[in-house]
Amino acid sequence: MPDTVSPQPAPRADDPRACTATIDPDCAQWLQASGLRPLRLRGRTLLPIVQGGMGVGVSAHKLAGTVASLGGVGTISSVDLRRHHPDLMERTHGLPPGAAARDAIDAANLEALTREIALARERAGGRGLLAINVMRAVTAYAPSITRALACGIDAVVVGAGLPLDLPELAREHPATALIPILSDARGVQLVVRKWERRQRLPDAIVIEHPRLAGGHLGAAKIADLHDPRFEFENAIPQSLAFLRSAGIEREVPIIAAGGIRTRADIRRVQDLGAAAVQMGTPFAVTTEGDADLAFKQVLAQASDADMVEFTSVAGLPARAVRTPWLDAYLRTEHKLQAVAHPKTRCTKSFDCLAQCGLRDGLAQWGQFCIDNQLAAAMRGDTRKGLFFRGVGALPFGEQIRSVRELMQQLMVPGQALLPSA
Ligand SMILES: Cc1cc2nc3c(=O)[nH]c(=O)nc-3n(C[C@H](O)[C@H](O)[C@H](O)COP(=O)(O)O)c2cc1C
Structure with missing residues (x-):
């Protein structure tokens, strides 16, 4: 008997039906309504919204796992994660100064990283993508990456320095996405050329704007922060032009970071050729952000x-x-x-x-x-703390809202918001 049911055409990748394996159904609808393009990374279709890694302890399993559970990229910052684990703090408290104390602290932080990855994965429920952010400048750079890879992390993101050795560190993990954070086309060219010699390409590149982003900034000195080469209008097209000349434009999505606060901001950088955005401050102040409420209030109330x-x-x-x-x-x-x-x-x-x-x-x-x-x-110590923050008013002003509400606001602003979590 001939089959009378004509085969259904496969849904296009930007059709919400194609995304529901990796994107929460509500978010898939909002993405479609937003007119924004999804991010394609390592064969997955994702929201074009990456939550940047934030140390110390600002983006741990709650934030990263929640972002991933909705279909975004959730990023755990590797730095000093033992601070979220009272037993590990106890184990490393009051040790006599010296190499033994340092080894104990390093071991506790690797243990904390293992736990945080497992907890984040549980929360993500198989959706989105889970990344680890490791600063090139930290002593535990290589051990943290090695541990995260052993734990099966989906992506490794490296900022605060050039991760020229990342392909070697991840040699045994060809399926893990490797993502450097850079700030201009020169950096993109340098990293791609070095990595090509090691037969590996970045799976995406974050271009973080030093005039806008929070935390450590990718410029040599303060006087350089306003250099026009960092403007998205320059850095994104110039990076894409280089990638095009190397024949890899379609293989290496660009993710723009710094001061992104609205759907219009996301659309503007997508119009420039970026595939997605990375945001820090708006995620740091969400209900699920892993820092204390007082930390979030300092960021949300600052202008x-x-x-x-x-x-x-x-x-x-x-x-x-x-x-x-x-x-x-x-x-x-x-x-x-x-x-x-x-x-x-x-x-x-x-x-x-x-x-x-x-x-x-x-x-x-x-x-x-x-x-x-x-x-x-x-910990929310407003007297002693150092509170990193990017520039620009936040999507909900001084309010602390959930990650889900933030995602909705970023994709379909003006639609009736979900009740606060
Ligand atoms: C509190 C805070 C801590 C941060 N810590 C890190 C970090 O440890 N490593 C890193 O690569 N970027 C770090 N960043 C940068 C963010 O990942 C993100 O790229 C940046 O904040 C984007 O700018 P936005 O805050 O204006 O959205 C931090 C940002 C903030 C606000």
């Missing part, structure tokens, strides 16, 4: 007039809210830099950074303990 750029202990420019601690520090920075000198050891026995302005006595760099300050912020 552009409250923001300040300074040189971090990692030697990179950084952007944060001018809170009491940062204001006091910046007023004494020149005095601290004048007496900078190499110390015999890290005050915390942690040696979190491979090169640290405070420990190594680098007079042009920051002179404070970044792990201390960022951990205080994560």
Whole structure:
């Protein structure tokens, strides 16, 4: 008997029916209604919205797992994750300074990373994509990547330095997406050329705008932050032109980061040729953000007039809210830099950074303990904390709303919002 039922054509990849395996059904509808293009990464169709990695402890399993569960890219920041695990903090508390203490802290952080990846995966329920963000500048860079790969992480994202050795570190993991964070076309060309020699291409590249993003910034010094080469209108088309000349334009999606707050912002960078956006601050202040409520309130209540750029202990420019601690520090920075000198050891026995302005006595760099300050912020200590933030008013102003509401607002603004979680 001939089959009288004509075969259904396969749904197009931008049809919500094609996405429901990886995207939450509501989000798939919103994506279709938004007119935005989905992100295609490693054979998956995803929301064109990446939640950037945020340390210390700002993006751990709750935030990353929730973003992934809706069909976005959720990113766990690898830095000092033991701070979310009281037993691991207990294990590393009050150890006599020295190499044994450092080894214990490193082991605790790798244990915490393993737990966070497992918890995030559980929360994601098989949707979206789960990534780990590791800063090139941290001492635990290679061990953190190796551990995350062993845990089966979907993607490794590296910022705060050029990850020229990432293909070697991930050689045994060809299915894992490798994503460098860069800020201009020169960086894109450099990384792609180096990686090509190792027979690996980036699976995507984040172009993070140093004039707009929060946290450490991809410019050599503060005076460079406004350089026109970083403008999306320049950096995105120039990066695409290079990728086109190398014949790999279709294989390496560009993800634009920094100051993205609305559907219009996403559309603007997609019109420039970007495939997706990465956002930090709007996700940091969501209900599911892993930091304390007071941390979220500091970010949500700050305006552009409250923001300040300074040189971090990692030697990179950084952007944060001018809170009491940062204001006091910046007023004494020149005095601290004048007496900078190499110390015999890290005050915390942690040696979190491979090169640290405070420990190594680098007079042009920051002179404070970044792990201390960022951990205080994560705990909601508004007096002592360092609160990284990107520029621009947030999608919900000062309100703390859920990741789902944020996704809806980013794709179909003006539609009746879901009730607050
Ligand atoms: C609180 C905070 C912490 C951050 N920590 C990191 C980090 O550890 N590693 C990293 O690559 N980027 C970090 N970022 C940058 C974000 O991942 C993201 O690219 C950036 O914030 C985008 O700009 P936006 O905040 O304006 O959206 C951080 C940003 C914030 C706001």
